[in-house]
Amino acid sequence: MTAEGLRVLFCGINPGLMSAATGHHFARPGNRFWPVLHSAGFTPRLLRPDEERELLTYGLGITNVVQRASARADELSAEEYREGGRDLERKVSRLRPRWLAVVGVTAYRTAFADRHAQVGPQERRIGGTRVWVLPNPSGLNAHWTPQAMAEEFSRLREAAEDEAGDEDS
Template sequence: MDRLPDQLQPGLRLVFAGTAASERSAATGHYYAHPGNRFWRTLHATGLTPRLYQPEEYPTLRQLGIGFTDLCKQGAGMDHVALKAGVDVAGFTAKIRQYRPATVAFTSKKAASLFYGRPTSAIALGRQPEQDDFPTVFVLSSPSGAASGAWTLQPWLELAEHIVTTA
């Protein structure tokens, strides 16, 4: 059973893709639910949403053209624990190709490294090189409180500018 349901539909302008649900998100059933997570505040601060949304409102973001998924749908917790449940890159790729969002944003270098099959040290933040038959991809700094030391707003601002200029 999936820890968090995908929020995908045709025509989305942006899909956020994480590694796996946090323990708090799995317990509440809401994406980016931990109070220390910067996700919701950052969406609003960068202009990706018109107001500050709360984690329990995540399904309503589809109305704004924003969806959610994870590479590991069965695990929960910190990556070193959650990812033991397995990562489904092929399933993720199939979903993205099925729903065809305009842009995919990985919410950590770890999520992007799993997708690309490269170490996190080989992953750059920001817009990634274009791939045939795949949406534009951005890699964002993780909004998790556990990743505070690596936090930077810059790739989020770059994503927001891209979304506004391609809307």
């Protein structure tokens, strides 16, 4: 399986310090991405960050808006987000996933100059790729419970499965 033609390309904000140190996405203990991904039915078992390449076997990929590591996303500048958004558009145009799932509404709003974006499917498309904004799974985003996050991730999974079924018809 290659990174081209993915069902969903998940896009975090930027590497945290633990992710930068380990070289794996969402590596900080307590980050809820991996448990939520599993609870939402994207993976048949709970993956560890060091097993992220296994995502490809499920038609999933993972990247970031901004490549620079920081302790907190609020340390990033608006220009870093905008530049990251442009880079992400080029990556999506090359890889052509069915869905781009940006994990963090504030990051999406800044990277794509869409001040009114909300969690959920977006009007924007990048080429043929649809866009969905998901809640940030960081423990700092405490007003989203793991259950509520899993429900939103599940909505995306169902949309991606429905779309794949339509293509098979």
